[in-house]
Amino acid sequence: MKYLITGATGHLGQKVLNQLLALVDAQSVTAAVHTPSKAAHLTEQGINVVASDYLNVDIMTKAFADQDVVIYIPSKTYNVLQRITEFENSIKAMQLAQVPSVIFVSFYADQENNPFTMSPYYAYAPRKLATSGLNYAVVKNSLYADPLVPYLPELIERQALIYPVGDQAMNFITLADSAKAIANLAVKPELRDQGQVYTLTQTHSLTMPELGQIMSTVTGHHIGYAPVSNQEFAQIYAEEGDGDELASMYAAGALGLFDQTTTDFETITGTQPESMADFLKRSYHAE
Ligand SMILES: NC(=O)c1ccc[n+]([C@@H]2O[C@H](COP(=O)([O-])OP(=O)(O)OC[C@H]3O[C@@H](n4cnc5c(N)ncnc54)[C@H](OP(=O)(O)O)[C@@H]3O)[C@@H](O)[C@H]2O)c1
Numbered sequence: 001m002k003y004l005i006t007g008a009t010g011h012l013g014q015k016v017l018n019q020l021l022a023l024v025d026a027q028s029v030t031a032a033v034h035t036p037s038k039a040a041h042l043t044e045q046g047i048n049v050v051a052s053d054y055l056n057v058d059i060m061t062k063a064f065a066d067q068d069v070v071i072y073i074p075s076k077t078y079n080v081l082q083r084i085t086e087f088e089n090s091i092k093a094m095q096l097a098q099v100p101s102v103i104f105v106s107f108y109a110d111q112e113n114n115p116f117t118m119s120p121y122y123a124y125a126p127r128k129l130a131t132s133g134l135n136y137a138v139v140k141n142s143l144y145a146d147p148l149v150p151y152l153p154e155l156i157e158r159q160a161l162i163y164p165v166g167d168q169a170m171n172f173i174t175l176a177d178s179a180k181a182i183a184n185l186a187v188k189p190e191l192r193d194q195g196q197v198y199t200l201t202q203t204h205s206l207t208m209p210e211l212g213q214i215m216s217t218v219t220g221h222h223i224g225y226a227p228v229s230n231q232e233f234a235q236i237y238a239e240e241g242d243g244d245e246l247a248s249m250y251a252a253g254a255l256g257l258f259d260q261t262t263t264d265f266e267t268i269t270g271t272q273p274e275s276m277a278d279f280l281k282r283s284y285h286a287e
Contacts, residue, residue, distance in 0.1 A: 003071065007073030020186060031050070033050070051063065062097075078118065083121045109257065115252055117244070135194070136195060138197045139178075139181065142199065143172045148280065161223060161227075162233065163227060163250050163253065164230045166254050171206070173265070181200050181264075188268070198268060203275070205259045215280065218280040
């Protein structure tokens with residue numbers, strides 16, 4: 001079997017690549033990369049690297065030829081129309097290359113009433129796959145736990161989480177666990193190719209006071225919960241360039257749309273996902 005990963009140099013893509021290399025022969029794995037200079041280390045390790053561009057059907061068709069499973073990790077653009085164009089191009093290339101099996105990596109923000117900026121994309125993509133004639137499975141990630149680690153020093157200073165989600169709980173998954181599930185799904189044909197939809201979550205959703213309590217225990221500093229308004233949240237993170245988009249995401253959280261818990265991680269991997277407490281304990285190192 002030959003496996004190709006798109007977005008292979010990204011945060012998630014690198015981890016999926018490594019998980020896959022732990023399961024199958026390196027010769028059967030190909031990293032499809034957008035910026036070749038970011039993949040020099042992969043070439044040095046003897047990993048197959050091909051050029052890929054979601055805006056170029058010909059390049060992708062060449063990259064996907066003769067592959068058995070394509071793991072598609074989208075770009076991170078917040079421009080909905082561009083992301084849809086990238087996906088339309090990618091589907092066309094997969095059809096031209098007659099890719100036998102596709103794993104689409106998605107996000108659990110696809111409900112009809114979801115106000116997250118990217119929810120139109122996450123609602124559209126599985127329907128596009130369903131009409132494509134391709135064999136596929138969808139893996140929806142919950143919120144990544146990983147960005148919470150570099151956020152801890154700020155939270156210690158604030159002495160509180162400020163997400164504008166009120167009493168609602170949200171569920172998370174680590175990048176490592178997401179990658180583990182995606183790689184396992186790739187090598188288990190009995191679990192894919194039938195339009196299955198998996199949602200990767202930890203075993204418990206957390207309210208913000210519960211998350212703050214875990215963070216307090218791990219860091220030794222009190223981190224409570226003092227939510228700001230959605231508008232304030234957008235303003236506080238405006239300088240980082242995605243304040244509005246993040247605020248729209250937590251508006252979905254405030255509607256309870258991220259309070260989803262499934263056993264899909266266990267179904268795919270046969271193991272339990274790492275808990276938030278264990279993950280933060282393992283990852284947090286006080287300065
Ligand atoms: N669940 C969550 O909480 C959460 C959080 C953040 C992101 N996400 C989503 O998860 C996915 C992966 O996130 P990530 O953090 O791994 O993102 P990332 O590090 O930005 O990786 C995205 C990858 O896509 C590649 N790419 C960008 N434009 C491309 C194009 N035109 N053609 C081909 N490849 C292209 C990038 O390559 P270059 O760098 O070379 O352009 C990169 O390798 C994204 O879709 C993102 O929206 C989810």
